[in-house]
Amino acid sequence: MKNYIYILIVLFTAPFVSFAQDSNEKAQDTVVKPKEKLERPAFESSYIVDNPTNVVNNKNALEVQMEHRFGIIRDFDDLGGIWGDANIRFGGTYGVHERVTLGLGLQKHKRYTDLNAKVAILRQTRSGKMPVSLTYFGNVAYDGRKQTATMQPPINYQQDRFSYFHQLILAKRFNSKLSLQFAPSISHYNAVYEGMSNDRIAIAFGGRYKITPNTAIIADYSQPITQFDMDLSDDGNRYSNHPGLSLGFEFGTSGHAFQLFVSNYWGILPQENYVWNKNDFFAGDILLGFNITRIYNF
Template sequence: MKNYKIILCTFLLLPLMVLSQEKKKDSIVDKPSRPAFESATLIDNATDVLFNKNTLEVMMQHRFGEINGGTNDLAGFWGASNIRIALSYALHDRLTVGFGTTKEGRLQDFNWKVGLLRQTRSDKTPLNISYYGNFTIDARPGNRFYTKQDRYSYFHQIIFSRRFSPNVSFQIAPSISHYNTVESFMENDRFAIAFGGRAKISPQTSILLDYSQPITQFKNVTEADGSITNYNHPGISLGVEFGTSNHAFQLFITNFRGIVPQQNYMKTTNDFFNGDFLIGFNITRNYNF
């Protein structure tokens, strides 16, 4: 009789033991996957990366002059440069806010990023989805603007990313740029889509690709000397990234001279395939509090 009681208790407890093990297994497997990218920026576009709460990111972005900008420019190093210095702070694991100032145009941008969906290790959720946006003020002095609102521009982007493996990640990011005031041949809004990827070639080194394609088309402009200016060229950026847990350095070539995204999408006239590209770098450093 005693043996029967032991067997009966074992059968009664077995489902609870199995269920407990399955729950424990699911809780481990279904944790969020690691971010698809190392840095919050993929050369010219934002990524899915959101830092832990109370993390401060300090960023410096630099663009030298165009390589074909002159005969005595030393590949653009002696030409006019563009620089942005920015800070961003993680108020929550899924919410980051920041501020940056850019040399060209004296642009002051207030930006934010929100994590909407996170890829899980079990692939039950196969994608990361994030929203990035900014509000930018052109702070140049003078009477170039009729009203204060003419200085304002906005940018909104939804980022779909996936970490296919520890070494390969990819993202697609549709966006809309808006300027309150534009030239007569432009529209106030421009839709665009960006494609970006990262391939790790060593534990600290990755190859980066960032491609930005305008969808809304603007008319070509005929200049006084008869030349044609085209505002519909895609942005093409190729580079390498060296990263650690709290630091990332990206070195690249790009035809985007601007750094604030709506400036790139709306006002770029450089043709990458015509040699209108430049050397740039991004440096980030994170501080945890």
């Protein structure tokens, strides 16, 4: 009789034990895994000299930019290019999403107005599960100069005033001191000289090495891939594919980044440098420049 009682007890309690076990398994399955922590930004600023970095603004953060290039250093009379022809750009970017930053800029040379966007596609994590960052940067620029008969290259239609730039930025923060990036790009001008390609493919290498908590050595190298070499006798200039090289220092605080450097790139917009640069760093066509950025968080 006791055996029958034990069997009845087991049969009666078994469904409840099974149900409790299933509930525990479901509860374990629904436990939220901890979110991957993102690696600290690879760079202090959204630019490393002339090329964009992988840095995007936080949501609702505003970055104000001022970029200045002095003239080519010729001799003592021009005070190291300070009395020479200068180029300057004022701009701002705003984080509309934690992965998307939109911007607007105004440049003195050619009276450019540019609209730009930066999108974080992949973001490096501290665990190493995602070892690198991949970011897209693009812009469209409008040449705002008054129409003249001597304008070179000639602008015949409104669409001739537009140029475009697209770049993918692969970046990695190796440790607290060293960050590097590799960035292929394509530049496009609607109006170019006859016989000249409208597009220019290039690659850029940039890096930063911190020597103190707030000071870093920065370097930026840009190499055009598609080649051309034209003797433009009409304006007396010769356009060749001189690569861009910039070396300098960066000083950062919690909200500011100040870059001081020497470079052979006088244009500030990336497509301007990649397509129209005539300066050869190793021939002495060197100038002083600086970038200042300030972040405001709202």
